[in-house]
């Protein structure tokens with residue numbers, strides 16, 4: 001349920017003014033937004049982006065280039081807000097369910113995740129989602145959060161800051177020595193062996209931006225639930241799996257799933273989500289006042305205790321945000337639904353398989369990403385004998401190929417074949433690595 005009563009942060013004068021707006025904002029915008037494009041083949045999908053054609057883009061997972069449907073949605077909201085900032089934002093936020101824009105965004109996201117709109121918390125990025133979840137957990141002194149040595153800075157620091165504040169502790173374990181030779185069984189066995197008597201929460205990363213490994217979260221979650229001992233909650237940083245794999249996130253087994261939507265999902269820059277079940281939302285304590293939970297506002301207004309269970313909307317950080325971007329998130333999820341999760345995942349898998357097979361023929365290249373598409377997704381991490389990863393990336397850039405290095409203590413070069421690329425481009429990138437390696 002969105003915030004459906006205008007008593008929230010509004011005034012009687014505002015009510016009168018808003019009532020002067022004609023029909024709902026959503027239908028007005030829908031009327032002036034172009035019909036969804038034809039996305040029936042990959043050239044048509046690639047044509048939605050305005051990427052610089054002088055380069056081959058193999059780092060587009062870093063931050064999204066907005067595709068046409070997203071640019072048009074942003075532009076529609078921007079025009080409306082610029083023309084009528086108060087009326088449009090006030091109406092969009094606090095209108096009845098049918099016209100409530102954040103609720104429409106949550107509904108589109110929920111359809112993609114396979115869950116309920118009311119369980120989707122809107123955030124500005126992965127980092128904020130992780131910080132909100134870890135700080136929201138009722139951690140006590142003596143309890144521990146277990147994570148892995150492979151997680152991202154944002155994940156480790158969210159845990160460190162939250163556990164320090166709660167007097168709890170944090171411990172990291174490696175899940176593998178070499179990602180490329182890990183298996184589902186070895187990952188599960190290592191994780192289970194790492195859980196100690198104080199562990200109450202396990203933090204994992206779905207697709208690692210360090211090595212490209214994709215953890216089998218479904219199987220890991222089942223193993224965590226089947227073990228004896230105190231139950232543990234599973235927090236997943238899912239940013240590099242969402243939008244490039246064929247998964248139903250809401251049934252995958254994560255207790256808290258945090259992701260930015262401004263990478264593989266192509267949603268506007270500065271958007272993200274956390275998904276959890278109602279029971280798991282109820283365990284958390286919010287950190288930032290929400291602008292989308294009526295109970296919280298009413299309790300404040302009436303100086304009465306807030307008694308209803310915590311929920312996704314109450315966890316969504318309040319204060320005004322870039323609404324033209326947040327609201328246009330729905331267009332990105334619609335675009336992914338139109339392309340089809342299975343089709344997107346198969347295309348990305350085939351480009352990544354091709355990239356790995358091509359690089360594997362080069363004796364001077366060591367690939368760190370598992371060969372199997374079941375244990376990887378859209379990233380190929382590798383080293384070239386005798387070259388620093390940053391120098392490989394520089395040399396590729398000199399050939400107009402945009403690659404990246406992984407931002408970790410141990411760093412690799414990365415190529416990320418995505419919907420931006422064609423098999424011919426992958427071949428060009430593999431050939432360029434061959435030239436660089438000598």
Ligand SMILES: Cc1ncc(COP(=O)(O)O)c(C=O)c1O
Pocket residue numbers: 062124125126127128152154155205207208209237239240259260261272
């Ligand atoms: C695994 C992982 N987690 C979190 C982040 C941070 O994402 P965001 O910018 O959405 O906070 C990144 C950045 O690329 C990442 O690779």
